[in-house]
Amino acid sequence: MADVQEPTHRSGCPINLAVEVMGDRWSLVVLRDMMFGNRHYFRELLTGSQEGIASNILADRLRRLVAHGLLWRVDDQTHRQKIRYSLTEAGVQLVPVMAALGSWGRRHMPASHELSVRAELLEQGGPELWDRFMDELREQHLGIPRPPGTPSVFAELQAAYEAAIAETG
Known part of the structure; x- marks a missing residue:
């Protein structure tokens, strides 16, 4: 080898x-x-x-x-x-970076409303939401169970995106 x-x-x-x-x-x-x-x-x-x-x-x-x-x-x-x-764990830990990039792009670039809604939620939720999302990603990608009873951040982000799509017709 x-x-x-x-x-x-x-x-x-x-x-x-x-x-x-x-x-x-x-x-x-x-x-x-x-x-x-x-x-x-x-x-x-x-x-x-x-x-x-x-x-x-x-x-x-x-x-x-x-x-x-x-x-x-x-x-x-x-x-x-x-x-x-x-x-991997290193990939999961990019959530705060992605949140910051999304926030910057939403504020300073001509981003569409429906594609900005998740960035806005991540920005508003801050580190507490990011930590919950990283726990969920660890469960999906690494098989590490998240704390019981933790609501799905992915579902919340997806629902907001789908609602924004429905608004725009």
Whole structure:
């Protein structure tokens, strides 16, 4: 087996290191779709995103996110050619980053109302909501049960999104 070589980094700056992993055009969109769209499979990620990622780019980003420890993959028992992708703990811990990016984009860019509603809820809910959402993601992606009786943040975000879609007709 060949030795796996550590990637070379431009510097040890934490912002630079994060940008080297997630700073391309598609990585954050893939992570967003896994977190907020509950997508785990290549086909779901390919067809479920409004941004229209190309299949070769998606395959590359999934490989890179796995290599950098933000996702893990496992063969799906229902189909031998199907692979299920899930967030790792490092991926789950990106919730506050995604909340901050969504908040900034909602405030400073021409974001649509229906696509902003989840960002607004995450902003209003703050760290307490983010922690509950991360617990829910840990349950979905890592099999770690969340505290009993904890309401679903995913369901709350999805309901707000669907209500916003219904408003716009």
